[in-house]
Amino acid sequence: ELKVEQNPLFLSMQEGKNYTIYCNYSTTSDRLYWYRQDPGKSLESLFVLLSNGAVKQEGRLMASLDTKARLSTLHITAAVHDLSATYFCAGTQGAQKLVFGQGTRLTINP
Amino acid sequence: NAGVTQTPKFQVLKTGQSMTLQCAQDMNHNSMYWYRQDPGMGLRLIYYSASEGTTDKGEVPNGYNVSRLNKREFSLRLESAAPSQTSVYFCASNDAGSYQETQYFGPGTRLLVL
Numbered sequence: 001e002l003k004v005e006q007n008p009l010f011l012s013m014q015e016g017k018n019y020t021i022y023c024n025y026s027t028t029s030d031r032l033y034w035y036r037q038d039p040g041k042s043l044e045s046l047f048v049l050l051s052n053g054a055v056k057q058e059g060r061l062m063a064s065l066d067t068k069a070r071l072s073t074l075h076i077t078a079a080v081h082d083l084s085a086t087y088f089c090a091g092t093q094g095a096q097k098l099v100f101g102q103g104t105r106l107t108i109n110p
Numbered sequence: 111n112a113g114v115t116q117t118p119k120f121q122v123l124k125t126g127q128s129m130t131l132q133c134a135q136d137m138n139h140n141s142m143y144w145y146r147q148d149p150g151m152g153l154r155l156i157y158y159s160a161s162e163g164t165t166d167k168g169e170v171p172n173g174y175n176v177s178r179l180n181k182r183e184f185s186l187r188l189e190s191a192a193p194s195q196t197s198v199y200f201c202a203s204n205d206a207g208s209y210q211e212t213q214y215f216g217p218g219t220r221l222l223v224l
Contacts, residue, residue, distance in 0.1 A: 045212040088152060096141055096160060096206050100152035
Protein backbone atom coordinates (compact mmCIF):
# COMPACT_ATOMS: atom_id res chain seq x y z
CA GLU A 1 0.00 0.00 0.00
CA LEU A 2 1.38 3.35 -1.04
CA LYS A 3 1.95 5.94 1.65
CA VAL A 4 3.02 9.49 0.89
CA GLU A 5 4.59 11.75 3.46
CA GLN A 6 5.47 15.40 3.12
CA ASN A 7 7.71 17.53 5.22
CA PRO A 8 7.57 20.01 6.58
CA LEU A 9 3.83 20.24 7.20
CA PHE A 10 4.05 23.93 8.02
CA LEU A 11 6.56 26.38 6.65
CA SER A 12 6.85 30.08 7.29
CA MET A 13 9.44 31.93 5.30
CA GLN A 14 10.45 35.39 4.23
CA GLU A 15 10.14 36.81 0.78
CA GLY A 16 13.28 36.42 -1.25
CA LYS A 17 14.41 33.20 0.47
CA ASN A 18 14.74 29.73 -1.04
CA TYR A 19 13.28 26.58 0.41
CA THR A 20 12.41 22.99 -0.43
CA ILE A 21 9.40 20.81 0.35
CA TYR A 22 10.05 17.08 0.46
CA CYS A 23 7.74 14.29 -0.57
CA ASN A 24 8.65 10.70 0.31
CA TYR A 25 6.65 7.72 -0.86
CA SER A 26 6.76 4.16 0.37
CA THR A 27 6.41 1.96 -2.73
CA THR A 28 6.73 2.23 -6.47
CA SER A 29 4.64 4.98 -8.01
CA ASP A 30 4.23 5.36 -11.76
CA ARG A 31 4.25 9.11 -11.52
CA LEU A 32 4.26 11.93 -9.03
CA TYR A 33 2.01 14.96 -8.98
CA TRP A 34 2.22 18.35 -7.29
CA TYR A 35 -0.88 20.44 -6.61
CA ARG A 36 -1.49 23.84 -5.09
CA GLN A 37 -4.51 24.77 -2.97
CA ASP A 38 -5.42 28.28 -1.85
CA PRO A 39 -7.57 28.62 1.31
CA GLY A 40 -11.16 27.62 0.65
CA LYS A 41 -10.40 26.81 -2.97
CA SER A 42 -9.94 23.79 -5.15
CA LEU A 43 -6.70 22.10 -6.20
CA GLU A 44 -4.66 23.35 -9.10
CA SER A 45 -2.27 21.06 -10.93
CA LEU A 46 1.34 22.27 -10.90
CA PHE A 47 3.51 19.42 -12.16
CA VAL A 48 3.36 15.84 -13.34
CA LEU A 49 6.65 13.95 -13.04
CA LEU A 50 6.79 10.82 -15.14
CA SER A 51 10.24 9.30 -14.83
CA ASN A 52 13.37 9.13 -12.75
CA GLY A 53 15.37 12.31 -12.95
CA ALA A 54 12.46 14.33 -14.26
CA VAL A 55 12.70 18.03 -13.52
CA LYS A 56 10.04 20.60 -14.31
CA GLN A 57 10.05 24.33 -13.68
CA GLU A 58 7.36 26.98 -13.73
CA GLY A 59 8.31 30.44 -12.59
CA ARG A 60 9.79 30.25 -9.08
CA LEU A 61 8.79 26.61 -8.58
CA MET A 62 10.85 23.62 -9.62
CA ALA A 63 9.91 19.99 -9.03
CA SER A 64 12.12 16.94 -9.35
CA LEU A 65 11.73 13.19 -8.99
CA ASP A 66 14.19 10.53 -7.79
CA THR A 67 12.43 7.18 -8.12
CA LYS A 68 15.33 5.25 -6.62
CA ALA A 69 15.16 7.27 -3.42
CA ARG A 70 11.34 7.45 -3.68
CA LEU A 71 11.62 11.18 -3.22
CA SER A 72 10.23 14.22 -4.95
CA THR A 73 11.08 17.79 -4.09
CA LEU A 74 9.40 21.11 -4.74
CA HIS A 75 11.93 23.94 -4.65
CA ILE A 76 10.89 27.54 -4.22
CA THR A 77 13.30 30.18 -5.43
CA ALA A 78 13.20 33.78 -4.17
CA ALA A 79 9.78 33.34 -2.62
CA VAL A 80 7.05 35.94 -3.10
CA HIS A 81 3.86 36.41 -1.10
CA ASP A 82 1.67 35.11 -3.96
CA LEU A 83 3.16 31.65 -3.47
CA SER A 84 1.53 31.34 -0.04
CA ALA A 85 -0.72 28.26 -0.26
CA THR A 86 -0.91 24.61 0.69
CA TYR A 87 1.08 22.29 -1.57
CA PHE A 88 0.25 18.62 -2.00
CA CYS A 89 2.19 15.85 -3.61
CA ALA A 90 0.46 12.66 -4.74
CA GLY A 91 1.63 9.31 -6.04
CA THR A 92 -0.30 6.69 -7.97
CA GLN A 93 -1.45 3.34 -6.59
CA GLY A 94 -2.63 1.22 -9.45
CA ALA A 95 -3.57 2.83 -12.71
CA GLN A 96 -5.61 5.73 -11.46
CA LYS A 97 -5.73 5.95 -7.70
CA LEU A 98 -3.99 9.04 -6.38
CA VAL A 99 -2.61 8.87 -2.85
CA PHE A 100 -2.00 12.32 -1.40
CA GLY A 101 0.45 13.53 1.18
CA GLN A 102 -0.81 15.54 4.14
CA GLY A 103 0.02 18.85 2.50
CA THR A 104 2.53 21.57 3.34
CA ARG A 105 1.06 24.89 4.40
CA LEU A 106 3.41 27.56 3.15
CA THR A 107 3.23 31.12 4.44
CA ILE A 108 5.50 33.74 2.89
CA ASN A 109 5.93 36.92 4.89
CA PRO A 110 6.96 40.29 3.45
CA ASN B 111 -15.55 25.41 -20.80
CA ALA B 112 -16.72 25.23 -17.20
CA GLY B 113 -14.36 22.34 -16.40
CA VAL B 114 -15.60 20.37 -13.38
CA THR B 115 -18.69 21.68 -11.61
CA GLN B 116 -20.19 20.53 -8.31
CA THR B 117 -23.49 21.16 -6.58
CA PRO B 118 -24.29 22.13 -3.93
CA LYS B 119 -21.46 24.32 -2.65
CA PHE B 120 -22.56 24.07 0.96
CA GLN B 121 -24.88 21.71 2.80
CA VAL B 122 -25.91 21.13 6.40
CA LEU B 123 -27.50 17.80 7.25
CA LYS B 124 -28.82 16.18 10.38
CA THR B 125 -27.57 12.74 11.33
CA GLY B 126 -29.47 10.09 9.40
CA GLN B 127 -30.53 12.32 6.52
CA SER B 128 -29.57 11.44 2.98
CA MET B 129 -28.28 13.55 0.14
CA THR B 130 -26.63 13.35 -3.27
CA LEU B 131 -23.67 15.41 -4.36
CA GLN B 132 -23.62 16.13 -8.06
CA CYS B 133 -20.58 16.45 -10.31
CA ALA B 134 -20.32 17.16 -14.01
CA GLN B 135 -17.41 17.73 -16.39
CA ASP B 136 -17.39 19.13 -19.91
CA MET B 137 -13.87 18.05 -20.93
CA ASN B 138 -14.95 14.70 -22.41
CA HIS B 139 -12.87 12.87 -19.82
CA ASN B 140 -13.26 9.15 -19.38
CA SER B 141 -12.46 8.94 -15.68
CA MET B 142 -14.06 10.66 -12.70
CA TYR B 143 -13.30 10.60 -8.97
CA TRP B 144 -14.70 11.55 -5.60
CA TYR B 145 -12.40 12.61 -2.75
CA ARG B 146 -12.90 13.89 0.74
CA GLN B 147 -10.57 16.36 2.41
CA ASP B 148 -10.21 16.50 6.16
CA PRO B 149 -7.85 18.77 8.09
CA GLY B 150 -4.31 17.41 8.30
CA MET B 151 -5.07 14.34 6.18
CA GLY B 152 -4.80 15.51 2.61
CA LEU B 153 -7.33 14.10 0.16
CA ARG B 154 -8.58 10.53 0.29
CA LEU B 155 -10.22 8.72 -2.59
CA ILE B 156 -13.79 7.56 -1.92
CA TYR B 157 -14.83 6.07 -5.27
CA TYR B 158 -13.79 6.40 -8.85
CA SER B 159 -15.14 5.57 -12.28
CA ALA B 160 -12.59 4.61 -14.88
CA SER B 161 -15.12 4.85 -17.67
CA GLU B 162 -18.83 5.19 -18.23
CA GLY B 163 -20.60 2.20 -16.71
CA THR B 164 -17.88 1.24 -14.22
CA THR B 165 -17.24 2.24 -10.62
CA ASP B 166 -14.67 1.09 -8.07
CA LYS B 167 -13.98 1.63 -4.41
CA GLY B 168 -11.19 3.85 -3.25
CA GLU B 169 -9.58 4.17 0.15
CA VAL B 170 -12.63 5.24 2.20
CA PRO B 171 -15.85 3.98 0.51
CA ASN B 172 -17.89 3.02 3.59
CA GLY B 173 -21.09 5.03 3.96
CA TYR B 174 -21.12 6.20 0.33
CA ASN B 175 -22.54 5.09 -2.98
CA VAL B 176 -21.86 6.43 -6.45
CA SER B 177 -23.52 6.50 -9.84
CA ARG B 178 -21.86 7.22 -13.16
CA LEU B 179 -24.95 8.57 -14.86
CA ASN B 180 -23.28 9.15 -18.22
CA LYS B 181 -19.86 10.23 -19.43
CA ARG B 182 -20.30 13.74 -18.04
CA GLU B 183 -21.88 13.09 -14.64
CA PHE B 184 -20.77 11.25 -11.51
CA SER B 185 -22.83 11.52 -8.32
CA LEU B 186 -22.00 10.65 -4.71
CA ARG B 187 -24.78 9.62 -2.34
CA LEU B 188 -24.82 9.56 1.44
CA GLU B 189 -27.70 7.27 2.43
CA SER B 190 -27.61 7.99 6.17
CA ALA B 191 -25.29 10.84 7.03
CA ALA B 192 -23.08 10.64 10.11
CA PRO B 193 -21.04 13.39 11.82
CA SER B 194 -17.87 11.59 10.70
CA GLN B 195 -18.83 12.47 7.13
CA THR B 196 -18.43 16.18 7.82
CA SER B 197 -15.81 17.12 5.28
CA VAL B 198 -15.08 18.91 2.04
CA TYR B 199 -15.86 16.76 -0.98
CA PHE B 200 -14.05 17.20 -4.27
CA CYS B 201 -14.90 15.71 -7.61
CA ALA B 202 -12.17 15.32 -10.22
CA SER B 203 -11.81 14.05 -13.75
CA ASN B 204 -9.07 13.15 -16.19
CA ASP B 205 -8.37 11.54 -19.49
CA ALA B 206 -6.80 8.39 -18.11
CA GLY B 207 -4.34 6.96 -20.56
CA SER B 208 -3.20 10.31 -21.86
CA TYR B 209 0.43 11.25 -21.47
CA GLN B 210 -0.07 13.68 -18.61
CA GLU B 211 -3.13 12.24 -16.89
CA THR B 212 -3.37 15.10 -14.41
CA GLN B 213 -6.68 15.23 -12.58
CA TYR B 214 -8.78 18.39 -12.76
CA PHE B 215 -10.70 19.24 -9.61
CA GLY B 216 -14.06 20.85 -9.04
CA PRO B 217 -14.65 23.70 -6.54
CA GLY B 218 -15.74 21.38 -3.73
CA THR B 219 -18.83 20.82 -1.59
CA ARG B 220 -18.59 21.71 2.09
CA LEU B 221 -20.76 19.34 4.12
CA LEU B 222 -21.59 19.65 7.80
CA VAL B 223 -23.44 16.79 9.51
CA LEU B 224 -24.93 17.67 12.89
